[in-house]
Amino acid sequence: MKFLASQYVLGLFTVFSMFVSYLPKVLAEEYIPPTEIPSSNTERARLVAEINEGSTPEEQKVAYLAELALLTSSTDTQVEEIELLEVKITELKELLDSDPELNAALGSTISFRSSFYTDQLAKLSLFSRKGNRIMDRAVKQAPFNLGARLQRGISCANMPAFLRRARYAVEDLELVQQKIGKKYGEEFQAFVEFYLAQAYSRNKQKEKARNLWTKLTGSETNWAQRSRQALEKL
Numbered sequence: 001m002k003f004l005a006s007q008y009v010l011g012l013f014t015v016f017s018m019f020v021s022y023l024p025k026v027l028a029e030e031y032i033p034p035t036e037i038p039s040s041n042t043e044r045a046r047l048v049a050e051i052n053e054g055s056t057p058e059e060q061k062v063a064y065l066a067e068l069a070l071l072t073s074s075t076d077t078q079v080e081e082i083e084l085l086e087v088k089i090t091e092l093k094e095l096l097d098s099d100p101e102l103n104a105a106l107g108s109t110i111s112f113r114s115s116f117y118t119d120q121l122a123k124l125s126l127f128s129r130k131g132n133r134i135m136d137r138a139v140k141q142a143p144f145n146l147g148a149r150l151q152r153g154i155s156c157a158n159m160p161a162f163l164r165r166a167r168y169a170v171e172d173l174e175l176v177q178q179k180i181g182k183k184y185g186e187e188f189q190a191f192v193e194f195y196l197a198q199a200y201s202r203n204k205q206k207e208k209a210r211n212l213w214t215k216l217t218g219s220e221t222n223w224a225q226r227s228r229q230a231l232e233k234l
Contacts, residue, residue: 031179034147035101037066039187039222044070057095061102064089068105072112072158079116085109100138101147107134108155115158128163131155139172150176150192157199169199190221197227201234210234 038044044066051063067085071077089106096102111131117123135152142148153172156165173196182189197212213234216227 030144032142032145032147033180033183034150034176035062035065036184037062037069039185039191041070041073057092060088060092061096061099064092065101065105068109068112072108072154079113082109082113082116086113100142100145101151103138104135104148104151107131107136107138108151110134111155111159118160128159132165136168146176146179149173153199154195157195157202159202161202166199166203170196170203170205173199186219187221187223190216190219190223194223194227194230197230201230206234 038047048063048067048070051060055063064085071081071085086106086109089102089109093099093102093106108131111128114124114127114131117127135148135155138148139145139152149172153169153176156169157173159165159169173192177189177192177196180188180192193212193216197209197216200206200209200212210231213227213231216223217231218224
């Protein structure tokens with residue numbers, strides 16, 4: 001009987017040990033939502049203007065993410081503005097170096113610089129590769145950080161198809177769409193779905209792009225008109 005009791009205790013200990021070793025993996029796979037920033041460029045600009053020397057690193061991070069969204073969505077952005085933002089994010093990384101979302105935002109900023117050199121292939125390749133490496137590293141280190149996935153997804157969705165990054169955009173934005181859905185509101189969902197449709201289009205999934213943009217044209221969001229324009233070009 002003592003032998004059987006010992007075996008029983010040993011069995012329970014083994015099961016418990018397996019559970020304890022598995023638990024950190026389960027906890028680690030909890031998805032971390034992206035940082036919330038204003039959905040309108042007016043509010044983003046106001047947030048950026050409020051940053052000062054007394055702002056905390058976390059407040060600076062929110063402002064820089066808002067500034068990145070502001071600059072990448074504007075039609076009159078100057079390359080000097082992107083270069084300045086890159087410097088600010090790089091300096092902030094010294095205080096928040098382990099932040100995957102901020103690291104991915106830096107990669108996205110650098111990649112966006114390449115869009116100003118479409119007629120200079122050497123610079124286009126330099127900035128896109130450097131930015132992509134940083135984004136890929138951030139996602140690899142924290143695959144369950146949806147902020148990092150969102151940064152890479154939007155950036156890759158904006159890249160020309162010949163750079164062959166659309167599949168990463170599809171992977172990242174489908175994940176964000178699945179895990180967040182409408183939790184951040186209809187405007188955020190439409191924002192994600194617009195760029196997901198763009199990623200589909202550049203990943204040779206035209207029908208999926210058409211269906212998603214068509215859906216958005218019927219929404220009451222800021223992305224309805226942009227979706228109509230995208231459909232005309234599809």
